[in-house]
């Protein structure tokens with residue numbers, strides 16, 4: 109698989125099948141009758157045959173192909189040509205029209221479908237330019253905004269060709285909508301009013317050859333949210349349609365110059381489920397690139413989509429509540445830029461519950477209240493309070509309406525919530541327990557304390573073991589469900605006590621193994637008593653943040669490999685009951701080499717024992733904070749921290765020392781913005797206390813040499829004489845100041861030449877310089893500078 113990003117990998121059950129089944133039955137419909145001059149379109153029966161064909165195709169397949177559709181071949185060939193040419197432009201050209209949160213149209217190459225990245229690049233433009241849409245997805249925000257097309261410079265004729273083609277496609281789309289209206293027994297122009305203003309889009313899809321065609325998809329399975337899609341595909345083939353009858357994926361064989369038409373969600377709602385929007389996806393292959401150009405016909409933003417009144421009656425009541433297309437559309441779009449923790453908005457969120465539920469809910473208005481509450485983010489309140497309030501609001505006559513809500517309403521409610529709330533909300537009702545795990549949640553947070561508070565009553569002592577086991581099971585089962593949903597888990601937080609019960613560690617270990625296996629990036633584990641983490645933690649290759657509290661790291665070998673780690677935190681406490689084991693870990697660590705090449709921030713707090721760490725790898729640390737609260741003789745050598753921006757050494761005891769050794773060829777490369785040295789006594793020297801030749805000895809110091817030294821450092825002029833509290837701060841770039849009395853001198857980073865230091869004066873109301881015995885000086889600002897560590 110080589111270098112391919114995991115983001116492209118589909119879950120096992122969604123991967124393409126090795127055996128391709130050609131879609132034999134998808135109807136091929138000849139539209140020539142609609143454009144033949146002899147056809148008497150005033151004859152109400154002239155189109156009967158065609159209308160019936162269309163109706164059957166929509167009902168049975170939701171997909172069909174049309175030929176003799178009236179779109180001039182030259183126009184199609186032109187647009188296919190410019191589409192190829194536009195993707196052939198250098199990335200920097202394409203980036204000029206890259207879409208973003210403000211400019212939502214243009215070029216894009218990181219689209220995700222159902223949270224898995226598509227193997228494709230796209231270019232979108234709207235048929236109506238500008239397109240008017242709601243400014244925000246929020247229901248109460250009535251503001252509108254305009255989306256403008258972005259056109260590339262090359263190929264120069266692209267815009268004209270696209271605009272011409274769009275007109276042709278609109279004609280064909282309207283023709284099809286008329287036929288669909290007729291097939292539903294409606295006047296042929298029934299739908300046209302919705303498209304006077306429209307939000308239709310044309311997309312260029314380019315699916316480059318893919319090294320893992322059996323694991324990835326060009327477009328993951330999805331239904332089109334629009335009214336109707338008209339797709340031009342080239343001769344490579346890759347579009348697959350899910351057969352309604354048995355769920356089998358069928359390949360739509362390319363048919364030169366035909367268009368593939370599919371019913372979108374809006375027609376499904378308008379027709380009250382008479383026609384259904386069908387799931388489809390696009391496969392990729394390893395040797396041929398593929399191009400396709402869908403035209404997505406979509407109504408005006410102001411359209412309230414709901415079953416057409418002509419198509420509903422008492423026997424066939426409306427199956428959907430109205431929803432505003434503009435809001436729906438921008439909510440969908442939002443997920444392109446912000447990976448949401450929950451499933452994206454879907455039409456089934458507006459589906460009206462089955463009749464018995466409708467009856468139960470009639471008059472109670474519980475649903476309304478409950479959705480209203482959730483819409484207002486009320487759920488973020490503390491869970492216990494919420495639970496009381498919620499029950500008070502929606503329970504009447506002791507009937508627990510919440511527990512009786514149908515799944516899709518619960519889905520709808522939960523879809524408004526960020527992942528962590530989804531989990532929290534689940535304690536509201538028995539039936540909701542575990543329900544949340546059917547949502548992809550990429551930030552998993554498990555807190556034993558919250559779990560405990562969600563229990564109905566306080567636990568008796570004898571039950572503690574049971575509920576702790578339950579909690580471990582919850583963690584385990586939830587992680588398992590997320591893995592099965594193929595969620596890409598970004599962050600895992602666990603806070604718990606009582607880790608040592610024999611039932612618990614295997615579950616927690618396995619949960620950690622699973623999330624590590626899924627490439628988790630951030631792990632926070634907080635135990636109440638010191639407990640072991642499984643060795644699999646060391647194989648977390650994509651881990652960027654690791655924050656541990658009371659965790660024993662039992663190292664599998666002297667080398668720890670976290671190639672992506674940027675932040676590491678492990679506070680260790682003397683009250684640790686399992687200190688021996690812990691020390692054992694750290695003893696190994698003291699001999700270990702840590703390969704954490706991308707570590708940017710390190711914080712640890714060592715209480716009690718001397719040890720030594722050699723950081724021998726090339727690091728690009730930016731922020732280091734080291735707290736030696738009690739240790740004596742702690743000695744560290746930091747090497748090659750060439751990008752170090754902030755170093756904080758908090759070590760109150762005599763004898764601890766930090767050696768800073770920069771082995772880079774040019775020592776001046778170190779560009780520390782902020783060194784804070786706050787211990788009472790220590791030495792901080794360069795290269796094992798040996799100063800470079802050009803550093804003056806104490807007696808020779810004069811003001812003009814302050815800040816001259818090539819890289820960040822603090823020199824104790826005399827090894828026996830440790831220097832009391834010093835504080836060095838830099839104000840912005842190239843500005844530095846020194847405060848608090850001290851002996852010795854402070855050496856600044858490369859650009860902090862004496863003039864820079866003096867340059868800092870304009871930031872200060874006054875600077876006092878003192879000399880004492882020719883050895884000491886101080887600069888005392890009256891302003892307290894703000895120190896910001898990067």
Ligand SMILES: O=C(O)CCC(=O)C(=O)O
Nearest residue numbers: 313327346347390400402
């Ligand atoms: O390229 C294809 O065959 C399908 C594209 C598609 O379904 C889409 O862009 O929505």
Ligand SMILES: [Fe+2]
Nearest residue numbers: 330331332388
């Ligand atoms: Fe599609």
